Amino acid sequence: MTAPVAVSAAPPRPARTRSPWLTLVAMCLGFFLMLLDSTIVAVAVPSIAADFEVTDAATVWVNSGYLFAYAVPLLCSGRWGDRFGPRRVYIVGLGVFVAASLACGLAPTLEVLVTARIAQGAGAALMTPQSLAMIRRVFPAASLPTALGVWSAVGGVAAASGPLLGGVLIAWAGWPAIFLVNVPLGVVALAMVVWWAPRLPAAGGTVPVVTAAASALGVFALVFAVHEAPQTAGWLTIVVAAAGIVLTALAFVFQPRDPRRALVPGLLVRSRGFVAAVSSATSASFIVGAALIPVMLHLQNERGLDVGTATLVVLPLGVVSAVTAPLAGLCVRRWGARPVAVTGSAAMVVSVCACAVAADTGAPISVLVLALGLFGFANSFVWSPLATAAMTSVPVEFAGAASGTYNATRQVGAVLGSAVTAMLLAVSGPVVALGVLGLSGFVAVAGAAVLPKGVAAARARPSA
Structure with a gap:
């Protein structure tokens, strides 16, 4: 592979009258909502099944429909952002997501609920690549790693907090609340985007x-x-x-050879930094998308904890991830993406394997709490450098294509991790599932280790 494509020191950007940090806040709120919805439904399955008088198996597609509709269009939606402008596509996606959330909360039948969830996933698929592409284009090089670190940590916290918030909302107001809460928050997010996100010029080209x-x-x-x-x-x-x-x-x-018309421009797959970041992120998603499932099953089925207490045990994951996110970004600025990504992915391997050992030996709950806290640290120190490496390894005009490809492979990795974990749980139990997930993290370590030296750090230093 060739070396990463250089990004000019001062890529052309429209004049900005608002702080890019306001744009980041707007992007993060919408990003939090759509990733929260990828995990929050898991705890609502029994309530939905009882309300509609159907089996638990019949409600699986309430979650799966969202995941499918989210994963499939991501490659295309990234290119649509390049073609029509990320702000415009993001607003359309957020509007669809909010309207579909309202339809979910008011659904009179399971069939209507599944249909609305598919629409939710489609809206989320439009939004995700645009948020990352927008951040890439509005932030100066010096502060981009920090911004991407915050964005990445928000995603990790959202995915991890889904079961906790879902349990609270269902206990308080029933399962429709997990969808209806998106409506006022989504309206606020939409207003933020309209006010704070700049109108960036479209890169042009066509989508094949x-x-x-x-x-x-x-x-x-x-x-x-x-x-x-x-x-x-x-x-x-x-x-x-x-x-x-x-x-x-x-x-x-x-696909067309012209990079302006290609779905995945060839310069992406020829970039060592981009390919390494995508490979490592896919492996990390394989773990992050599934690790909490065997942990929660172990805590409830083998330790005898109720849902609320078990949730408190995993709470350090989200707290540590949120606290260390800015630190991860600062480390990327100082030392580059590679050492930070290696540190984060290695911590992920250690933390998940430690959970497996603790579950197998019956170690005190405090050991699991510490291991999950380390997992939260890993969550920040993996996503920030990988997102930064992926988005700074290609020219800014292809930010949408890069974001779509990066997020599509991440989502496929998460789905694969969930499926493999489900099979392992069926035949072996939580300990084996956690062990396999932990060992699979060595793929993430290998991908991080081959990131080009200094990627992101050199671009992050202000020019003299």
Whole structure:
């Protein structure tokens, strides 16, 4: 692979009359809401099933519909942001998300709820690449790592706090509250974007329709095969997953060569920094998207804790992640993405393996609390450098494509991690599931280790 594509010291930006930190606040609120919805529904399944008088299995698609609709369009939505401007696409996505949240909360039947959740996921897919691309384009190089560290930590806190907030809201007002709370917060987020997010010029180009459709179908086939693996014959799972991989690969091979028209411009896959960051982030998502499931099962089923007490045990994860996020960004500015990412991914391996050992040996709860606190530290020290490396390894005019690719692979990694964890829990239990997740983190360590030396740090230093 070639070296990362250099980003000019002063890329052209429109004149700004507002602080980019206000733009970051607007982006983070919407980002928090959509990632919160990817985990908050898990605790509502029994209540939804009882209310609609259906089985727990029938309600699975309330969560899965969102995840599918979120994962599949991400590649395309990143390019739409380049084509039409990230602010415009973000506002459309947030509007869809808020309207769908209202429909979820008022859904009279399970079928309506699942349909509204799919619309929610589609809105989230439009928003995610634009938030990262917007941050990349409005922040000066010196403060970009800190901003991306905050953005990344917000995502980690949102995913980790979903079960906690979901439990509180359901106990207080029933399952519709987990969706209806998005409406006033979403309106506030929309107002923030309108007031604080600048109108950035579109990069132009077109989105290849055939390539986009083929890649979306390929991603869907892969995610669907993994998701349905526990209920499907092994040979059929392999066939569908292989078809998805082949279709996605063909879409990339036969996409237009003009980088302004390509779904994933070739300069992305030729950039060592971008490929390494994406590989490491996908592996980290494989862990983060699933690790709390076996932990919570162990605490409740084997330690005998109730839901509220078990939630308090995992609370340090979110607290430590939020507190250390700015520190991670400052470290990226000072030393570059590689040492910070290696530190974070190694801490992730240690923390998850420590949880496995503690669960296997019956160690005191305090050991799990410390391990989960280390996991929160890892959460900040992984996402900040990887997001920074991915977004600064390509020219700013391709920020949407880079963000879409980065987030799409992260989401696929999370879905794969959840599916593999579900299978391991069914045959072996929480200890083995945690052990496999922990060992898989060495892929994240390897990806972080091959990041180009000094990436992001050199760009983060103000020019003389």
